[in-house]
Amino acid sequence: MFGKGLITGMGITIRHFFGKKATFCYPEEKLTMTEHFRGGHLTIDYKKCIACQLCAIQCPNQAIKLKVVTDANRKRHLESYVHSMGRCLYCDLCIEGCAPHALSWDKDYEISTWHKEDLVHQVMTDEDRSYLAEVMTQAAANPTPPPVPKAAPKPAAAAPPAAKPADTEVKPRE
Amino acid sequence: MPQTETYILNMGPQHPSTHGVLRVNLELDGEKILRATPMMGYLHRGIEKLLESRTYIQGVPYTDRLDYVSSMNNNFGYCRAVEELAGIEVPARAEYIRVIMAELNRIASHQVFIGSLANDLGASTGMLYTFRDREEILDLFDLVCGARMTFHYIRVGGVARNLPPEFAEKCRKFLDRVPEFTEEYANLLMGNEIFQRRLKGVSRLTPEQALAHNMTGPNIRATGIPFDLRKVDGYSVYPQFAFEVPVGENGDNWDRFRVRFREITESARIVRQALEGLPEGPVMAKFPKMLKPPKGEVFSRTEGTRGELGFYIVSDGTAKPYRVHIRRPSFINMQALDDMCRGYLIGDSVVAFSAIDPLMGEVDC
Ligand code: SF4
Numbered sequence: 109m110f111g112k113g114l115i116t117g118m119g120i121t122i123r124h125f126f127g128k129k130a131t132f133c134y135p136e137e138k139l140t141m142t143e144h145f146r147g148g149h150l151t152i153d154y155k156k157c158i159a160c161q162l163c164a165i166q167c168p169n170q171a172i173k174l175k176v177v178t179d180a181n182r183k184r185h186l187e188s189y190v191h192s193m194g195r196c197l198y199c200d201l202c203i204e205g206c207a208p209h210a211l212s213w214d215k216d217y218e219i220s221t222w223h224k225e226d227l228v229h230q231v232m233t234d235e236d237r238s239y240l241a242e243v244m245t246q247a248a249a250n251p252t253p254p255p256v257p258k259a260a261p262k263p264a265a266a267a268p269p270a271a272k273p274a275d276t277e278v279k280p281r282e
Numbered sequence: 283m284p285q286t287e288t289y290i291l292n293m294g295p296q297h298p299s300t301h302g303v304l305r306v307n308l309e310l311d312g313e314k315i316l317r318a319t320p321m322m323g324y325l326h327r328g329i330e331k332l333l334e335s336r337t338y339i340q341g342v343p344y345t346d347r348l349d350y351v352s353s354m355n356n357n358f359g360y361c362r363a364v365e366e367l368a369g370i371e372v373p374a375r376a377e378y379i380r381v382i383m384a385e386l387n388r389i390a391s392h393q394v395f396i397g398s399l400a401n402d403l404g405a406s407t408g409m410l411y412t413f414r415d416r417e418e419i420l421d422l423f424d425l426v427c428g429a430r431m432t433f434h435y436i437r438v439g440g441v442a443r444n445l446p447p448e449f450a451e452k453c454r455k456f457l458d459r460v461p462e463f464t465e466e467y468a469n470l471l472m473g474n475e476i477f478q479r480r481l482k483g484v485s486r487l488t489p490e491q492a493l494a495h496n497m498t499g500p501n502i503r504a505t506g507i508p509f510d511l512r513k514v515d516g517y518s519v520y521p522q523f524a525f526e527v528p529v530g531e532n533g534d535n536w537d538r539f540r541v542r543f544r545e546i547t548e549s550a551r552i553v554r555q556a557l558e559g560l561p562e563g564p565v566m567a568k569f570p571k572m573l574k575p576p577k578g579e580v581f582s583r584t585e586g587t588r589g590e591l592g593f594y595i596v597s598d599g600t601a602k603p604y605r606v607h608i609r610r611p612s613f614i615n616m617q618a619l620d621d622m623c624r625g626y627l628i629g630d631s632v633v634a635f636s637a638i639d640p641l642m643g644e645v646d647c
């Protein structure tokens with residue numbers, strides 16, 4: 109009988125009309141993201157970071173730009189850490205590459221912006237910056253003597269001398 | 283006698299039924315199509331070149347963006363090619379997980395196909411039902427890898443992380459629902475006379491034509507050729523599972539729809555068997571972080587959701603591939619559009635396009 113299919117189809121529609129809703133009111137109700145959700149802003153646990161720059165090296169799209177300073181004790185710290193969300197693939201390679209587990213996502217999924225400039229995210233907070241300044245002055249005030257060099261340190265392998273803290277910026281790989 | 287002339291109509295590139303951005307150059311005689319030429323390239327991102335400028339491991343997230351409806355299958359294909367090149371042995375558990383993910387993604391992709399075919403035929407409600415059920419698969423993926431679209435879960439050497447403990451139960455729950463929702467689609471769409479008449483006997487291709495166009499995947503199976511790499515090549519752990527390869531008879535749009543529709547059930551069967559046989563063990567092979575495969579080349583093919591997905595990789599011994607070429611099934615299947623449209627009406631061109639099920643991200647690459 110022609111039209112039988114239509115009636116069966118309408119039956120399904122009617123059943124769902126009185127059934128449970130598959131949707132929910134989004135801005136009022138919000139989802140909680142899963143444990144491994146990749147998205148939102150990159151956050152850093154500044155005190156855990158050892159400034160190894162592996163995250164920036166792992167990144168396939170050079171979305172991470174960071175600057176490293178060396179304090180008077182020849183310990184490296186992050187000076188700035190910029191995550192370009194517009195370039196990010198949200199692939200998780202940076203987070204998996206970070207050995208001390210300093211990086212994580214903040215799982216905020218409402219990250220759309222009006223301008224692409226707003227997609228450049230400063231990962232380091234003011235707190236982190238004041239912490240860095242504190243560490244730098246502390247190190248400058250009481251520098252521990254550098255370990256006695258066994259042989260003359262090779263210029264390529266040695267860290268930059270403590271006298272002039274050198275900035276190293278990770279360059280995009282060729 | 284008044285003289286009539288043929289005329290040229292451009293369909294797209296911005297057309298809701300082109301599944302992306304495609305322009306089809308139609309030569310028409312009244313409403314009848316004399317010639318249909320697909321014009322591609324509007325979504326070209328140069329993924330092959332991008333892969334050549336990244337290391338092997340960094341390249342995996344880019345393959346997500348090829349066929350973004352079935353990213354797992356793309357990850358799978360690329361990783362298999364790199365593993366073959368570098369001689370990496372993948373742990374058994376990882377192989378099982380990969381198969382589970384690839385088959386779940388096949389179901390999701392076919393749901394998108396059914397939904398968008400219904401939408402292109404004017405039955406927009408059909409789309410809502412399939413997308414509602416696809417959501418459950420995406421939730422499963424979200425659970426294992428933290429993304430719903432570009433998964434980057436299957437990695438070179440294995441998978442990114444082990445399955446969470448609640449996965450198996452949630453996955454079984456979904457599998458139990460498969461007969462329920464396939465029946466719903468059948469009642470909603472397949473029984474519908476309008477749906478049938480728009481598809482049956484339209485855009486027929488003979489097996490010879492399909493072979494001449496080098497079509498693969500559900501498109502060639504619809505013409506009656508049981509060509510499925512999961513059976514033909516038997517790669518990964520597929521030979522251990524019992525499943526059938528659905529084939530069509532007439533090679534028309536109806537068969538293309540039927541083949542995919544039945545594949546949903548078959549894929550669910552594979553997932554169920556894989557879940558049962560899932561061995562314990564590591565999920566990642568051990569290999570140096572800075573992967574430098576020996577000099578050589580490899581062509582590795584897998585059965586993607588849209589057909590034979592092949593990766594041709596040339597290594598020059600460095601950390602980056604020297605050349606990557608991707609054999610994208612959508613691109614090649616699309617070449618049959620002309621044969622499928624000739625002699626039919628404009629309205630059928632939209633359906634023919636939809637029935638090939640190309641994804642523009644993959645066509646333009
Ligand atoms: S990988 Fe981790 S520890 Fe190293 S620089 Fe990046 S955030 Fe810091």
Ligand code: SF4
Pocket residue numbers: 166167168169170171172191195196197198199200201202203
């Ligand atoms: S998620 Fe991927 S693309 Fe984004 S910053 Fe991390 S490594 Fe780079």
